[in-house]
Amino acid sequence: MNVVVHLRRGLPHIATAAVALGFLATIMLAHVFSPAVESQLIDDFMNSLHGPGFAVVVVFILSVLRLYHRSVSNYLYAAAAAMTIGVLSEAVQIPGPRDASASDLLFDAVGILAGLGLLARFDKEVQSRLSNGLFLGLGVGSILAVIVTFVPTTLYGYAAISQYRAMPTIVSFENTWEKISYYESWRGLPELIAAPPDWPEGSGTIARTSTSRPYGTLFRVEPFADWSDYSTLNFMAASGDESRHEILLTVRELPGPGRRRGATFERKLSVGPSPQRFVVPLADLQQTTNGRPFNVSRISSVNVTAIDPGDGASVLFDDFRLE
Numbered sequence: 019m020n021v022v023v024h025l026r027r028g029l030p031h032i033a034t035a036a037v038a039l040g041f042l043a044t045i046m047l048a049h050v051f052s053p054a055v056e057s058q059l060i061d062d063f064m065n066s067l068h069g070p071g072f073a074v075v076v077v078f079i080l081s082v083l084r085l086y087h088r089s090v091s092n093y094l095y096a097a098a099a100a101m102t103i104g105v106l107s108e109a110v111q112i113p114g115p116r117d118a119s120a121s122d123l124l125f126d127a128v129g130i131l132a133g134l135g136l137l138a139r140f141d142k143e144v145q146s147r148l149s150n151g152l153f154l155g156l157g158v159g160s161i162l163a164v165i166v167t168f169v170p171t172t173l174y175g176y177a178a179i180s181q182y183r184a185m186p187t188i189v190s191f192e193n194t195w196e197k198i199s200y201y202e203s204w205r206g207l208p209e210l211i212a213a214p215p216d217w218p219e220g221s222g223t224i225a226r227t228s229t230s231r232p233y234g235t236l237f238r239v240e241p242f243a244d245w246s247d248y249s250t251l252n253f254m255a256a257s258g259d260e261s262r263h264e265i266l267l268t269v270r271e272l273p274g275p276g277r278r279r280g281a282t283f284e285r286k287l288s289v290g291p292s293p294q295r296f297v298v299p300l301a302d303l304q305q306t307t308n309g310r311p312f313n314v315s316r317i318s319s320v321n322v323t324a325i326d327p328g329d330g331a332s333v334l335f336d337d338f339r340l341e
């Protein structure tokens with residue numbers, strides 16, 4: 019055969035195989051040399067990419083298979099090949115900095131289902147082989163898989179961008195996106211109430227928190243990680259139940275490579291019935307409880323606990339911001 023014709027026929031296959039191998043190599047490399055965590059939300063966003071990533075991988079594998087042979091069994095081969103990549107990419111993480119996890123594999127599988135299901139739904143050959151009921155089920159199943167696959171990525175992406183854009187405000191209890199970050203950091207929402215009249219004008223909505231456990235969490239947020247352009251952390255707080263409460267503000271640093279915990283800063287504060295703005299100079303964060311230098315461009319979390327709440331302490335918070 020003429021060399022040019024031969025090359026022209028072979029080129030799409032070679033190109034497709036090269037792109038597929040490149041994609042596989044990228045997944046493996048991203049797993050082994052995972053970039054340093056920028057913030058909890060960005061980390062969650064990166065983890066949520068498993069589903070969409072594998073939806074793309076499986077669609078790609080299927081289109082490679084179709085170049086050679088159009089058959090319904092390609093769906094099974096493509097699913098098996100993509101799942102093998104998923105298992106391999108988890109296996110290479112075992113010695114690496116990230117954790118290999120079964121939930122990642124589950125999201126890979128749902129992503130694969132989403133990608134293949136949607137393609138099968140619009141495949142005439144699949145339709146001719148399935149009963150109407152099964153074909154309808156395939157459509158519903160694929161739509162559910164697409165939702166489970168793409169909604170977390172969309173929400174985390176939206177919240178991470180909003181969190182960055184809201185800086186220097188960390189939390190004001192005014193925005194919908196903040197709810198996504200509360201759920202992430204605390205698995206629940208504080209009670210949101212209208213600011214009482216003695217709060218500064220423009221306070222809008224504030225949070226009423228409570229605990230009855232010594233050192234029980236009143237409030238926790240995982241903010242945008244880079245505070246290096248600012249000099250103070252400040253927020254409004256007041257007792258929510260007329261009595262004075264001793265609270266402990268804890269600011270943690272993201273753990274460095276190979277560490278379970280980063281530097282930790284703690285400060286005791288006393289909250290009375292009238293609303294007060296508490297100001298903590300970021301230079302003070304260097305007074306860590308575990309003797310490590312505090313890197314203010316790698317903030318992990320801000321926690322407030324009630325030191326000795328007695329029968330129960332209620333504290334109101336608003337407007338955590340940097341200045």
Ligand SMILES: [Ca+2]
Nearest residue numbers: 190221222223
């Ligand atoms: Ca507010």
